[in-house]
Amino acid sequence: MTENASSIATALSVNLNKVALVRNTRHLGIPSVTRAATLCLEAGAQGITVHPRPDERHIRQQDVHDLAELLLKWPRVEFNIEGNPFQNLMAFIRELRPNQATFVPDSEDQFTSDHGWRFPQDAERLRPLIAECQSLGVRVSLFMDADASAMAAAKAVGADRVELYTEPYAAAHGTPEAEVQLKRFAEAAQAALDCGMGVNAGHDLNRDNLTPFLRTVPQVREVSIGHALIADALELGYTETIKSYLRAIEAAGA
Numbered sequence: 001m002t003e004n005a006s007s008i009a010t011a012l013s014v015n016l017n018k019v020a021l022v023r024n025t026r027h028l029g030i031p032s033v034t035r036a037a038t039l040c041l042e043a044g045a046q047g048i049t050v051h052p053r054p055d056e057r058h059i060r061q062q063d064v065h066d067l068a069e070l071l072l073k074w075p076r077v078e079f080n081i082e083g084n085p086f087q088n089l090m091a092f093i094r095e096l097r098p099n100q101a102t103f104v105p106d107s108e109d110q111f112t113s114d115h116g117w118r119f120p121q122d123a124e125r126l127r128p129l130i131a132e133c134q135s136l137g138v139r140v141s142l143f144m145d146a147d148a149s150a151m152a153a154a155k156a157v158g159a160d161r162v163e164l165y166t167e168p169y170a171a172a173h174g175t176p177e178a179e180v181q182l183k184r185f186a187e188a189a190q191a192a193l194d195c196g197m198g199v200n201a202g203h204d205l206n207r208d209n210l211t212p213f214l215r216t217v218p219q220v221r222e223v224s225i226g227h228a229l230i231a232d233a234l235e236l237g238y239t240e241t242i243k244s245y246l247r248a249i250e251a252a253g254a
Ligand SMILES: CC(=O)[C@@H](O)[C@H](O)COP(=O)(O)O
Pocket: 015, 017, 018, 050, 051, 082, 104, 111, 112, 113, 143, 202, 203, 224, 226
């Protein structure tokens, strides 16, 4: 892993949702999710992320099991399973015990993830499921909007980390608003760190917006990137794409 400006290693976790999305449009089994994972890991990615939504629009139950089996051969690689713990996520966690569970408050028919957890509304129902994951040896990351004032509540329910929902920053990248967003994300990350939690980040990150984000937002331990990275891989191939994202992470530490 490469150190960013905050002298902490930032892991690249590749979200394979969109490989599965293309695969699902024919009954041919290609593009292969496990082959994509293998090529990304061989190129240096440090993690694999999937978001097995209840409607199986992309990642299916079998994909999650196939990846769990594949990653037995990659003991240093982290497996991050995302989802709503009040829908289908906990069954995967109980059976497969991935390195990390990322709790995301999506409804079943949601187009894509677009917001984080709300406190205090969500606190009491989250607390026991966070504790259960941790009792199984699974780290818990809560998908959160970049709101510094919400970080103490995330810590209070037991979260190990927060994943900052980065779409608002990504949408502002390249505009005068970007600096405002970066300040907001840096403050939210620092608030999480001050509470003793780790900081992850994801959603709409790409090769262009990743370096300025990591230069400004302190101690990001993991970026999970899927949509833009897989789009890049359609043009460049998995190997060159992963290397370009690792270079973007390294440039933040320059
Ligand atoms: C939680 C998040 O922001 C993404 O990881 C999510 O997995 C995107 O889901 P789709 O790939 O279904 O848009």
